[in-house]
Amino acid sequence: xxxxxxxxxxxxxxxxxxxxxxxxxxxxxxxxxxxxxxxxxxxxxxxxxxxxxxxxxxxxxxxxxxxxxxxxxxxxxxxxxxxxxxxxxxxxxxxxxxxxxxxxxxxxxxxxxxxxxxxxxxxxxxxxxxxxxxxxxxxxxxxxxxxxxxxxxxxxxxxxxxxxxxxxxxxxxxxxxxxxxxxxxxxxxxxxxxxxxxxxxxxxxxxx
Amino acid sequence: xxxxxxxxxxxxxxxxxxxxxxxxxxxxxxxxxxxxxxxxxxxxxxxxxxxxxxxxxxxxxxxxxxxxxxxxxxxxxxxxxxxxxxxxxxxxxxxxxxxxxxxxxxxxxxxxxxxxxxxxxxxxxxxxxxxxxxxxxxxxxxxxxxxxxxxxxxxxxxxxxxxxxxxxxxxxxxxxxxxxxxxxxxxxxxxxxxxxxxxxxxxxxxxxxxxxxxxxxxxxxxxxxxxxxxxxxxxxxxxxxxxxxxxxxxxxxxxxxxxxxxxxxxxxxxxxxxxxxxxxxxxxxxxxxxxxxxxxxxx
Numbered sequence: 001x002x003x004x005x006x007x008x009x010x011x012x013x014x015x016x017x018x019x020x021x022x023x024x025x026x027x028x029x030x031x032x033x034x035x036x037x038x039x040x041x042x043x044x045x046x047x048x049x050x051x052x053x054x055x056x057x058x059x060x061x062x063x064x065x066x067x068x069x070x071x072x073x074x075x076x077x078x079x080x081x082x083x084x085x086x087x088x089x090x091x092x093x094x095x096x097x098x099x100x101x102x103x104x105x106x107x108x109x110x111x112x113x114x115x116x117x118x119x120x121x122x123x124x125x126x127x128x129x130x131x132x133x134x135x136x137x138x139x140x141x142x143x144x145x146x147x148x149x150x151x152x153x154x155x156x157x158x159x160x161x162x163x164x165x166x167x168x169x170x171x172x173x174x175x176x177x178x179x180x181x182x183x184x185x186x187x188x189x190x191x192x193x194x195x196x197x198x199x200x201x202x203x204x205x206x207x208x
Numbered sequence: 209x210x211x212x213x214x215x216x217x218x219x220x221x222x223x224x225x226x227x228x229x230x231x232x233x234x235x236x237x238x239x240x241x242x243x244x245x246x247x248x249x250x251x252x253x254x255x256x257x258x259x260x261x262x263x264x265x266x267x268x269x270x271x272x273x274x275x276x277x278x279x280x281x282x283x284x285x286x287x288x289x290x291x292x293x294x295x296x297x298x299x300x301x302x303x304x305x306x307x308x309x310x311x312x313x314x315x316x317x318x319x320x321x322x323x324x325x326x327x328x329x330x331x332x333x334x335x336x337x338x339x340x341x342x343x344x345x346x347x348x349x350x351x352x353x354x355x356x357x358x359x360x361x362x363x364x365x366x367x368x369x370x371x372x373x374x375x376x377x378x379x380x381x382x383x384x385x386x387x388x389x390x391x392x393x394x395x396x397x398x399x400x401x402x403x404x405x406x407x408x409x410x411x412x413x414x415x416x417x418x419x420x421x422x423x424x425x426x427x428x429x430x431x432x433x434x435x436x437x438x439x440x441x442x443x444x445x446x447x448x449x450x451x452x453x454x455x456x457x458x459x460x461x462x463x464x465x466x467x468x469x470x471x472x473x474x475x476x477x478x479x480x481x482x483x484x485x486x487x488x489x490x491x492x493x494x495x496x497x498x499x500x501x502x503x504x505x506x507x
Contacts, residue, residue, distance in 0.1 A: 003411075005250040006306050006395060010406055012268040017404030032314050032401040037259035038216035045294050047249035047275045047302075048242050050264035054271065056223040059260045066276045068293050078279045078290040080335035082257050085280050089316065090259075094217040102243050104297070125292035125380075170334075187217055194243035196228030198221050 037063045040086040042079065042166070043098040044070040044105065049191050051098070054198070063090055068126070069105025069133055070098060072162040074169060087171045091182055095166055098198070099159040100191040105130060106137075106154045113137040136161055156190065159201055163188040167204050176206035242272060249275045252298040254291065254376070255310040256282040256317065261399050263310070266406070275304055280336065281317025281343055282310060284372040284379070292379060299381040305392055307376055310406070311369040312399040318364045321347050346371055369396040369409055377412050386414040 020027050040063045041051045051062055065082040072079050086092045099106075112127070112134045123131075133154075140157055142150040166172055166186050175181045188202040231238050252275045253263040263269070263276050277294040284291050298304045311318075321340050324330055325347040332338040343364075350367055352360040373396040376382055385392050393413035397406050 003306070003393065006308070006393075009251065009267040009269070009308075010408070013266055013404075013406045016266060016268045020404055028402050028404045031260050035259045035316075039220065045276050045297070047247045047273060048271045050262075050269065050271055050274065050276065052262035052265045053269070054224055054227060055220040056227045057220070057262065057265070059262055059265060061259060062220075062262065063259045064257050064262070064276075064278045066278055067290050068297050071290075076290055077335040077339045078283075078288055081280045081339035082278075084334065084336045085257070085316070096217060096220070104247075104301075124296065125289040126296045129289045129293035185217070189221075192239075192243075194239050196224075196231055196239040198224045200221065 031060055035060055035063075035090065037061055037090060038093045039063065040065070040083065040090075040092045040095045041098060042066075042070060042072060042082075042095065042162070044068070044100055044103060046100060046104065048193055049098070049100050054191065054196065063092055068129060069103060069109070069158065070100075070162060071129065071133065072097065072165045072169070073132060074165055080169060080171075083166065083169060084171045087175055087182075087184060093183065094185050094187060095172070096187045096189050097159060097162045097166060098189045098191055099155050099162075101152060101155060101193050103151070103155050103158075105133065106151060106158060109134040109137045110142075110150065110154060133158055156201060159188040159190060163202055163204060247272055247275075247302065249273055249298075249302065250305045251275065252277070252295065252302075252304045252307045253310060254278070254282060254284060254294070254307065254372070255399075256280070256312055256315060258312060258316065260401055261310065261312050266399065266404065275302055280339055281315055281321070281368065282312075282372060283339065283343065284309065284375045285342060286375055286379065292381070295376065295379060296381045299385050299390070299392055306395060307382070307392060308395045308397050309369060309372045309376060310397045310399055311365045311372075313362060313365060313401050314358075315361065315365050315368075317343065318361050318368060322352070322360060322364055343368060365398060366409060369398055372396075373410055373412060389414070 017028070037060060039061065042065045043049055043051055045066045045068055051057070051064055051066075052059075055062070063082075063086045065079055067079070072083075074080075083095065086095070108126075109130050112130065136157055137154055140153060142153060145153060163186055172184065172186065175184045183205065186204045187200060190199045190201055191197070192199065228239070249272060251273065254277045255261055255263055257278045257280055263274050263278075264271075267274070275294075275298045277291055279291065284295075286292075295307065298307070317340060321343040324337070324340065324344045330337060330341060330344055332341050346367055347364055350363060352363060355363065373394055376394050382392065382394065391414040393411055395408060395412075396410040397408055399406050
C-alpha cells in the first residue's frame, strides 16, 4: 500500500508553510488569533472546483461548506449549522452557492430520474441525499435537449433551487428581517469546467 | 455602501478570471481536459469550514487533486447523510485511496463545545447546537480540569480528530471497502494555525493487507501504476525527487504554481522583481481594485 499521495501532500504543506513564513513572518501567528472572512462558499465536493484555488484566495478569505452536488436542504443540520455559524458568529456578507458543469451528482440524478422512484427502505445516504435533486430533474422538460444541454439545464436549475432554499432558511430570513443586522447577499454561481470561469446566475438580498 | 459590500463577491469573480487566464497561458488544454475526463483525485479531505484552513491552499494542490467536504468542527456523524454521501461517492465511484480527517488548532466549534459542556444540560433547539451535541458529549468524557484554555482546546481538538476517524472507520463505505479488499486508508491530521503545519495523528487501514495480500491475495494490492515510481518509504523525505519529477511534467508544474511561475519569469535578467512571494499568496493584480497587501487586508 503506497501512501505517496499523502506524503506528497504533507511535503507540499511543509514547503508552502515555509514560503509563507519567508514572505510574511507573522502570517500564521496572526491568523491563529481570529478569522474574518466576508464570503461563505457552499459548493460541490468535486476535486476540480477547489474554491480557494480558482478564486486565488488566501487562508482567511472564504468560509467553506462542500458536499455532493452543492445541495442546501432545509432539514440538513450540517449545511444549516455552517450557514448559521457563518452569518451569526463569523459575520460573512455574501453567501455564494456554486454549481459547476459536468457535475457527477447531477448526472447521477438524471440517470435516477429515468427509473421509477426508489424504494425508501432500499435507500442509501447517497440516494437520500440526491433525492431532492432527482425530484427536481423530474420536474424539468429535457426532451428537446441534447445530453450536454440537459445536464447544463439541471445544473442551472439546481443552483437556482439551492439559492431559493438558502433564502428560506432561518439564518437568512432572520438576518433580512432585522434592520440592524449586517447586510447579507445570496449569490448563485456557475463554474464552467471547460472555461475555468465563474458566471453569476442570480443575486438575492433583503430587497428582493 | 452597497458598492463596498458587493466588492468581496465581485473580487472573487475577477480573481477567478485572472487565474483562469493564467492557467490557459501555461496550459492551453487544462480546462478542456478537465471537462473531458472524469476527475481522479486520490484524496478525500474532510475538514472544518474555518476560512483559515483551505484544503488546496495549505497543501499546494491543484484542481483535480482533492475531493472535499467541510463542516463545522470537522465532524463525521454516522447519521449524517451529507458527510456519508460524500464518503460513499468518494470511495466509489470516484475511487479515492486516502480519506484524511483534518482538525485544526483554535477551532471555534471545539471552543463552543467546551463552553456548552461547562454550562450544563444542552437544549438542542437549533441546527448548530444539534450539530455540536456529539462533540459536547465527547468533551464531557475528557478531564480538562486545571488546563489553561488553549491546552484544553488542543486536547478537545485531538480527541475530536480521533473520534471522527473512528466514526469514518465504522461507516458503511469504509467497512464495505475493507471487506472487499479495497485498502483505502483513513488518516487523522491536525493543522496548526500558528505554524501552518499539518501533523499526522493516526492512520488506519485494512489490517494486515500489506503482508497477507502480497503472499496470498496478490490481486488485492491494486496499486495505481503511478504510485510505483517512488518507494513509499523514500517518497516521504525525498522532496528533491518530487521536484525533479515536476520539472519533467510541464502541465503539472504550469498550473500548480502559476503565480510562482510568473514571479520566476520576472526574476529573469530582463526585468527586476521587487518581490518573489510564495505561491498563491500574491495579490491578484486586478484593474479597478485598490492595490493593497492581501495579507494585511485579511488580518
